[in-house]
Amino acid sequence: MSDDAASATLAEVGEFGVIDRLVAGRRQGPGVVLGPGDDAAVLTAPDGRVVVTTDMLVEGRHFRFDWAGPYDVGRKAIAQNAADIEAMGASVTGFVVALGAPSNTRVGQLDALADGMWDEAQRVGAGIVGGDLVASPQWVVSVTALGDLCGGEPVTRAGATAGSVIAVCGELGLSAAGYALWQNGIDEFEPLRRRHLVPEPPYGQGIVAAAAGAGAMTDVSDGLIADLRHIAQCSAVGIDLASAALAPDRDALAEAAAAVVADPWSWVLAGGEDHALVATFPAGVPDGWRAIGVVLDGPARVLIDGDEWEGYQGWQSFG
Amino acid sequence: MSDDAASATLAEVGEFGVIDRLVAGRRQGPGVVLGPGDDAAVLTAPDGRVVVTTDMLVEGRHFRFDWAGPYDVGRKAIAQNAADIEAMGASVTGFVVALGAPSNTRVGQLDALADGMWDEAQRVGAGIVGGDLVASPQWVVSVTALGDLCGGEPVTRAGATAGSVIAVCGELGLSAAGYALWQNGIDEFEPLRRRHLVPEPPYGQGIVAAAAGAGAMTDVSDGLIADLRHIAQCSAVGIDLASAALAPDRDALAEAAAAVVADPWSWVLAGGEDHALVATFPAGVPDGWRAIGVVLDGPARVLIDGDEWEGYQGWQSFG
Numbered sequence: 001m002s003d004d005a006a007s008a009t010l011a012e013v014g015e016f017g018v019i020d021r022l023v024a025g026r027r028q029g030p031g032v033v034l035g036p037g038d039d040a041a042v043l044t045a046p047d048g049r050v051v052v053t054t055d056m057l058v059e060g061r062h063f064r065f066d067w068a069g070p071y072d073v074g075r076k077a078i079a080q081n082a083a084d085i086e087a088m089g090a091s092v093t094g095f096v097v098a099l100g101a102p103s104n105t106r107v108g109q110l111d112a113l114a115d116g117m118w119d120e121a122q123r124v125g126a127g128i129v130g131g132d133l134v135a136s137p138q139w140v141v142s143v144t145a146l147g148d149l150c151g152g153e154p155v156t157r158a159g160a161t162a163g164s165v166i167a168v169c170g171e172l173g174l175s176a177a178g179y180a181l182w183q184n185g186i187d188e189f190e191p192l193r194r195r196h197l198v199p200e201p202p203y204g205q206g207i208v209a210a211a212a213g214a215g216a217m218t219d220v221s222d223g224l225i226a227d228l229r230h231i232a233q234c235s236a237v238g239i240d241l242a243s244a245a246l247a248p249d250r251d252a253l254a255e256a257a258a259a260v261v262a263d264p265w266s267w268v269l270a271g272g273e274d275h276a277l278v279a280t281f282p283a284g285v286p287d288g289w290r291a292i293g294v295v296l297d298g299p300a301r302v303l304i305d306g307d308e309w310e311g312y313q314g315w316q317s318f319g
Numbered sequence: 320m321s322d323d324a325a326s327a328t329l330a331e332v333g334e335f336g337v338i339d340r341l342v343a344g345r346r347q348g349p350g351v352v353l354g355p356g357d358d359a360a361v362l363t364a365p366d367g368r369v370v371v372t373t374d375m376l377v378e379g380r381h382f383r384f385d386w387a388g389p390y391d392v393g394r395k396a397i398a399q400n401a402a403d404i405e406a407m408g409a410s411v412t413g414f415v416v417a418l419g420a421p422s423n424t425r426v427g428q429l430d431a432l433a434d435g436m437w438d439e440a441q442r443v444g445a446g447i448v449g450g451d452l453v454a455s456p457q458w459v460v461s462v463t464a465l466g467d468l469c470g471g472e473p474v475t476r477a478g479a480t481a482g483s484v485i486a487v488c489g490e491l492g493l494s495a496a497g498y499a500l501w502q503n504g505i506d507e508f509e510p511l512r513r514r515h516l517v518p519e520p521p522y523g524q525g526i527v528a529a530a531a532g533a534g535a536m537t538d539v540s541d542g543l544i545a546d547l548r549h550i551a552q553c554s555a556v557g558i559d560l561a562s563a564a565l566a567p568d569r570d571a572l573a574e575a576a577a578a579v580v581a582d583p584w585s586w587v588l589a590g591g592e593d594h595a596l597v598a599t600f601p602a603g604v605p606d607g608w609r610a611i612g613v614v615l616d617g618p619a620r621v622l623i624d625g626d627e628w629e630g631y632q633g634w635q636s637f638g
Contacts, residue, residue, distance in 0.1 A: 039406040040372035045364035053359035056417035087358040098375035142461035
């Protein structure tokens with residue numbers, strides 16, 4: 001694309017011209033029966049059931065352009081939706097994206113967002129099959145992800161049973177650490193600051209966990225304890241985390257925590273947005289997963305070494 | 320629900336409390352394997368393929384609360400997505416909704432939005448299976464609809480063939496008329512003003528058209544000529560509309576047009592948002608559909624009685 005077009009505004013190029021540009025040259029996957037450009041898209045659903053989830057990111061609330069460029073915003077929006085599909089024990093088949101942006105936005109900014117979305121979608125093994133583009137006072141990125149269960153049963157939050165092992169795949173607390181570094185204007189610890197902008201969910205491990213007999217599963221989006229509390233409540237079980245098993249996660253963040261004078265435990269236990277997967281396994285933890293605790297009989301609660309966690313409780317919208 | 324809770328704000332009740340309230344007591348349909356409350360929902364996809372579309376509505380751009388209440392906004396958001404599924408020749412199986420709203424929004428406003436969404440979804444024969452709720456400076460309603468092809472092939476914009484009849488099911492120009500009445504502060508013509516707030520797509524007729532052998536189909540969202548131009552371009556055909564066949568649509572709007580000193584033809588030909596279905600039929604128009612023109616060999620263009628339409632060209636975002 002020419003630089004001229006990239007520096008034009010959405011108002012100058014118009015909805016249909018921008019959409020043509022965003023769609024041009026993208027390679028759709030084999031499961032796409034009908035891609036962008038019609039009233040709706042059509043994807044294969046080989047399992048006969050389809051998994052669906054949606055998440056909205058609002059500029060100023062979920063991302064800010066003085067920290068993240070639109071490329072990173074695109075990657076994050078796709079990643080967090082993909083993680084929700086993985087957390088059901090499913091495989092992502094495609095995404096649709098509804099995007100709001102101001103009329104004076106440069107087309108090149110949308111190119112970058114779309115590039116980020118496509119790069120992340122390809123890491124998942126899927127494509128963006130459709131969308132909507134509208135005028136909005138600030139950027140709003142609303143992604144819906146579809147997935148296929150590949151013949152397995154959905155792994156909900158309700159299937160945890162006493163005696164199972166709790167295990168995690170992926171990282172804990174990195175996004176929260178990065179957020180604190182950005183907040184404090186510290187420009188060291190580049191990998192942590194990057195991880196706040198773009199999480200790296202363990203793609204493909206949702207299906208692995210389901211095949212290994214996971215009883216319950218979720219992704220860590222609001223914070224480890226907050227998300228495990230959902231499993232505890234839905235499954236009517238207790239959960240006891242072992243601080244010794246989580247200590248390496250804490251130690252990896254100790255230097256950054258010292259720099260911002262924070263408690264690395266609160267990042268590990270209550271930091272969201274890493275989109276690690278956490279699951280309960282009644283019989284054996286698969287390769288690549290780390291045991292971090294055990295499932296107890298009820299009441300529904302989450303303990304650390306047998307005690308209640310009294311720190312920050314995790315993210316809520318409007319909090 | 321008590322009035323106390325309805326008058327509390329989102330910030331006071333919190334994300335999870337509001338979601339619990341919005342989900343409580345809603346009856347999911349038989350195609351729902353797993354409804355709201357987990358990382359993702361699961362719907363049946365009996366056809367082995369799934370149809371998917373998404374549309375975003377932004378407060379101040381696509382609706383305004385001095386005209387429409389949140390109940391009507393909810394109905395409209397569901398209706399326009401359902402129409403896109405119908406326009407593929409498919410049947411809606413479920414919706415997911417991502418919603419942004421200011422933290423000081425009253426919970427009762429969200430109750431009303433959800434009631435409108437559910438009422439409209441039930442008219443379609445589907446339910447809302449999941450969603451997301453976030454803080455945003457203004458309301459943003461992003462709906463994704465899923466559908467099932469029931470064994471048929473998707474009816475795209477690309478399948479129109481010369482010699483076919485163009486036919487429409489549903490109303491034309493009512494939403495545009497209603498918009499002009501609202502704009503001019505005229506409080507007569509209540510049915511037209513209502514229709515601008517809540518379109519009434521001809522639910523169930525997408526499948527009917529597909530079964531009748533429709534070659535191409537779309538819903539009238541941007542304006543009859545603008546939407547038919549998409550069919551003309553995708554199918555590389557000409558389209559010739561007969562003004563005599565559309566005259567009853569014009570006549571029905573004549574009184575309102577006189578009241579605002581507008582040309583009713585521009586409402587019929589270029590008014591969007593009615594979400595009528597328009598399709599091409601190579602062999603016979605089904606009951607309930609009205610023939611309004613014929614498909615010609617290319618070039619791709621839309622004519623009225625053999626001439627180009629020179630008036631308003633239809634809606635574009637950022638226009």
